[in-house]
Amino acid sequence: MRARLLDAGYTTERIEETLGSGRISFAAADLAVHERRLEAGEPFSTAVRLFLLGAELAAADAEVAFDVEELLRTGWLEASGDGVHATLKLVPHGDLLLASDRDDDSVDAQWVAGIHPPSVTLAKLTVRRPVARALDTGTGNGIQALLASRHARAVTATDVNPRALAFGRLNAGLNGVENLELREGSYFEPVEGERFDLLTCNPPYVISPERRFAYRDSGLAGDTVSRVVVEQASELLEEGGFAHVLVSWAHPPGDWWSPLEPWVEGRGCDAWLLYFGSDDPVTHASEWLKPVARDDPAAFAERLDAWLDYLRGLGIEAIGHGAVILRRRNGSRNWTRRDRVNLERLEQASEHILRVFETQDYLESLDDERGLLDETFALVEQHHLEETRRRTELEGTVLSLDEGLGFRTALDVHTAELVPLLDGTRPLRDVLAQLAVGDAKRFESAALPAVRRLLELGFLARASSA
Numbered sequence: 001m002r003a004r005l006l007d008a009g010y011t012t013e014r015i016e017e018t019l020g021s022g023r024i025s026f027a028a029a030d031l032a033v034h035e036r037r038l039e040a041g042e043p044f045s046t047a048v049r050l051f052l053l054g055a056e057l058a059a060a061d062a063e064v065a066f067d068v069e070e071l072l073r074t075g076w077l078e079a080s081g082d083g084v085h086a087t088l089k090l091v092p093h094g095d096l097l098l099a100s101d102r103d104d105d106s107v108d109a110q111w112v113a114g115i116h117p118p119s120v121t122l123a124k125l126t127v128r129r130p131v132a133r134a135l136d137t138g139t140g141n142g143i144q145a146l147l148a149s150r151h152a153r154a155v156t157a158t159d160v161n162p163r164a165l166a167f168g169r170l171n172a173g174l175n176g177v178e179n180l181e182l183r184e185g186s187y188f189e190p191v192e193g194e195r196f197d198l199l200t201c202n203p204p205y206v207i208s209p210e211r212r213f214a215y216r217d218s219g220l221a222g223d224t225v226s227r228v229v230v231e232q233a234s235e236l237l238e239e240g241g242f243a244h245v246l247v248s249w250a251h252p253p254g255d256w257w258s259p260l261e262p263w264v265e266g267r268g269c270d271a272w273l274l275y276f277g278s279d280d281p282v283t284h285a286s287e288w289l290k291p292v293a294r295d296d297p298a299a300f301a302e303r304l305d306a307w308l309d310y311l312r313g314l315g316i317e318a319i320g321h322g323a324v325i326l327r328r329r330n331g332s333r334n335w336t337r338r339d340r341v342n343l344e345r346l347e348q349a350s351e352h353i354l355r356v357f358e359t360q361d362y363l364e365s366l367d368d369e370r371g372l373l374d375e376t377f378a379l380v381e382q383h384h385l386e387e388t389r390r391r392t393e394l395e396g397t398v399l400s401l402d403e404g405l406g407f408r409t410a411l412d413v414h415t416a417e418l419v420p421l422l423d424g425t426r427p428l429r430d431v432l433a434q435l436a437v438g439d440a441k442r443f444e445s446a447a448l449p450a451v452r453r454l455l456e457l458g459f460l461a462r463a464s465s466a
């Protein structure tokens, strides 16, 4: 099957080139538009129609790319009306091929979702070092587990939904992955007493009054599922191991971090809290109920009220979305830090995250900010500086990271002059001496907080570690 699809040119790039990049919509009206971008009687278009868009094709048309009789026998296709349709969805992700449930409602609570934006966010946030054991909890179609199988000797994946485990098994086969073990059970129950070097979890974190879908509704009150997964994940980590958990939580408006901090304190882990944004209750409920709004406006209004009553009952005013990254570090004073992330700028972030953890350890080890003066720093290569000018007058400078979490930060005039000189060749003290205007000591003291912030955000690395 894999060979057939690759022969047909069924790749992410070609799909995006043909249907447009960004999220593909499977709403009926959009399907009709996608259909018109596809050529007739050609293998790639046939694969897209059958396995991405879920269309029904005449057997003769499907035959252009596939041995229809064989696929009917092996269950990839099913006869329907005068033609055939695929029994599942197949989507390429990089060089993986991932099977999941079709976008129809023939399966209910056990419906196994395909690759969604949060799946990609978690994949980008995962630290990719060679490790012995990885765990993916709530594996769904298995995407995180399959990605981990490339750099972990052994991967364990758990899910409470047997249908998800069946897809996980199928996807391991489709991608030739042999170091994945699937276990049925709730969250960490199937791995009790075991320890891992890497943990990923994209739980059913949606704060909802329903228990309709395994992938969305945990059945636990409010944000309990996110908290419990974060708390338990910390206990399963080997020393130095990383856990990455997507979370959603209730918070007072304007203060997204306070409710999260107790989840990670006192657990023997350093923690990085990443904040993607928040929704008010009406936005939250209406976004999740969007498919109902399209299909049945009366039911939508009723369910919207039920969601809002539920949120009001819990006193929820704002719902945050983000991720928690933990690293086990026993026997030391652990740190917690927090940052906002613009998901539109997020790229593969493994290296950036490792750099930030290492730098944060270094910063925590300094008795005094002046210790920075003896160190040699280098600006990371993947960055760019933007200057805005009014006529010839410089108005502002923004430094952007073109990798990882894609941070952007405004620089004052002095820091903008300093940054290009941090090239890893001499200690900060010497660089500042070159730039100092007036009292050198005062100039140094003013520069240190800016340098510290650039280190915290991962724009600068210690030359020794680079």
Ligand SMILES: C[S@@+](CC[C@H](N)C(=O)[O-])C[C@H]1O[C@@H](n2cnc3c(N)ncnc32)[C@H](O)[C@@H]1O
Pocket (backbone or CB within 6 Å): 113, 114, 115, 116, 118, 119, 122, 137, 138, 139, 140, 141, 142, 143, 144, 158, 159, 160, 161, 164, 185, 186, 187, 202, 203, 204, 205, 214, 215, 216, 218
């Ligand atoms: C949002 S999906 C994530 C799927 C996939 N890991 C990804 O990143 O796209 C959540 C998954 O958690 C599973 N799940 C729900 N309740 C669970 C539980 N109590 N224990 C383990 N997994 C559970 C669902 O079946 C679903 O596969």
